[in-house]
Amino acid sequence: MTLTRHPQRIFLTLILGSYFLVAQEPFFKAAEGSYWLSTDLHIHTVFSDGAVWPSIRVEEARREGLDLIAMTEHLEYQPHEEDIPHPDRNRSYAIASSALGEDDVLQVINGSEITRKMPPGHINAVFIKDANALLHTDSLSGIQEANKQGAFVFWNHPNWDAHRSDGIARLEPFHNYLISNKLLHGIEVVNETTFSEEALALALENKLTILGTSDIHGLTDWAHEIAAGGHRPMTFVLVNSKTPEAVKKALFERKTVVWYNDLIIGKKEEVSKLIEDNIHFGTPSYAEDKTILNVELTNASSLPFQMEYLGTYSFHQRSSVFTLPPKTTIRLQVKTITKKQSIRLPFRMMNAVIGPKQYLEHEFLVK
Ligand SMILES: [Zn+2]
Ligand SMILES: [Zn+2]
Structure with missing residues (x-):
């Protein structure tokens, strides 16, 4: 009765005493005509402070059954710059995209981590058109430019103990400005190996999209023991079609549920729906x-x-x-x-x- 959940494989499953061939088994079933797509919107490679080449990220995500990933290198933090100089900040996305095969279920989108001190801290912009245009000396212009490009913008690890020594996520006036001007659309409630109840409260109070990401720098297998049945934090997005445009629309509509260890986290409406579906x-x-x-x-x-x-x-x-x-x-x-x-x-x-x-x-x- 237990089966592997990797959708690129075909395997046997036991349903009501009979064997059926099942292809592309999703992590979470959805009602007819809709899908809970698995996404990871926060990923690093050697093009910022990560340890692997972008094609490895594609292979990892493919093996782990993800539907969509965003390449989000630090714009301002470039520790490998001497060995890997890359004036074009879209290279990570370009290389990852070219690693996709024609039959890949996996999709890759372009993003950036706008990396500033607190406030506002680290801000991810995904579904961007050009990462280079986000590079600015001040903290606001890059976020404004991302919004001009139609990006979905969210606050990363608001509970990060390098920025918050008590681990408590809280808004600064800068964040309130971003939220009230509709420049910030989501917040990480789960980042890597942390879950922030305070960030969840902020998401619900401020109508921000609830997100969970791996923020992976090394290998996901090492960080989350994939081979032993573990999984990276993922954000499931409820869509009617499996296109990046549908994912982006659903993110703006806050139709997400985070899967983190053995927890699912989301608004009541989406969590109820996922449970009814499954x-x-x-x-x-x-x-x-x-x-x-x-x-x-x-x-x-x-x-x-x-x-x-x-x-x-x-x-x-x-x-x-x-x-x-x-x-x-x-x-x-x-x-x-x-x-x-x-x-x-x-x-x-x-x-x-x-x-x-x-x-x-x-x-x-x-x-
Ligand atoms: Zn960060
Ligand atoms: Zn990061």
């Missing part, structure tokens, strides 16, 4: 002489869901808290005392974060 109850039944309801519960996603039942029934085999493993169907036995045509089962999804210390509560109708 957790399914089957048709309930009773043995003729018993009043214990039997029902199958399927998790179509790559995330193990930690579930806490909030209702008054008790289960025959489990406590009210259990883990629903990824890509798996389990049986739930509910002691309903009398036979019911349908029941409602309210759960708290303990690893589905919708606000600081807030976890999604969702009622499933079983019928």
